[in-house]
Amino acid sequence: MENTKPIRAVQQIMLGTVTGSEKQAEKTLAAIKDAGYEGIELNRFMIHPTPLLVRFLTRAAGMPTGNGGKLDWHALIRNAGLCVPALHTDLGSLEKDPEGAAEEAHSFETSHLVITGMYRFAYGDPDAVKQLAERLNRAGERLQKEGISLCYHNHNCELQRVAPGKRAYDLLIDGTDPAYVGFEFDSYWIAEGGADPKEWMDRLGERLKLWHINDRGARLQGPAMTPILKTDACELGTGNMPLDALKERAERAGVRAIVLETHKNWIDNDPIKSIQVSARYFKENS
Secondary structure, three states: OOOOOOEEEEEHHHHHHHOOOHHHHHHHHHHHHHOOOOEEEEEOOOOOOOOHHHHHHHHHOOOOOOOHHHOOHHHHHHHHOOEOOOEEEOHHHHHHOHHHHHHHHHHOOOOEEEEOOOOOOOOOOHHHHHHHHHHHHHHHHHHHOOOOEEEEEOOOHHHOEEEOOEEHHHHHHHHOOOOOEEEEEEHHHHHHOOOOHHHHHHHHHHHEEEEEEOEEEOOOOOOOOOOOOOOEEEOOOOOOOOHHHHHHHHHHHOOOEEEEOOOOOOHHHOHHHHHHHHHHHHHHOO
């Protein structure tokens, strides 16, 4: 297939603490543009007002959504000169109103909707996972009629064993129709789950439509009590993920976008500084 250079983007979940007002959001998006990124991957739950409980729970999970739901994201992104390679949503909302979800995706000039993952879901139950694959097929077929492609985003829970030699991710890949369902592959979560992300990228092949990039390593915070450090997310090029090999696979698959996403452990607890440091990897490996 003929490959085009993928868009370099930032996941909106990184920006919850730095997009609380219009002025702050403008400054943040300008910094992202200046660092060399071309797009923002949006979350529907962050571009609309959300209940206080939802904001509390996401903050408790280390993914603060902030108060940006009241902002005009169409204008902010347009004025910043950025694009939207994909829009995240949840499967339940998508099933209830596929036309509305597709219309919102089109309004941001993107053709990709991504299922962020399933919450309170039994990934260790093979029947439940097979049913999920069927739901994804139906949703993807419906969206295709609206000119939208559906992708599924993994975490580490899809690596649960459901049978000898089979994981939940195997069932999702095998049970979904390539005509209706693609994948946004998160290599960090696969590595965190103890698997080899290169092998899974090879498995997905051209079904790999978007790639969430992150690095993983240990950052020493003062004197170490023992020789063993806790691993966590870290800026691109500062950890031990085989980023070059993963990037080669993503580009070979023809991914639409390479999207930076970290939830925490930022340098100086500053997501913008972290985004800027990670941008060096893209500049040095373009």
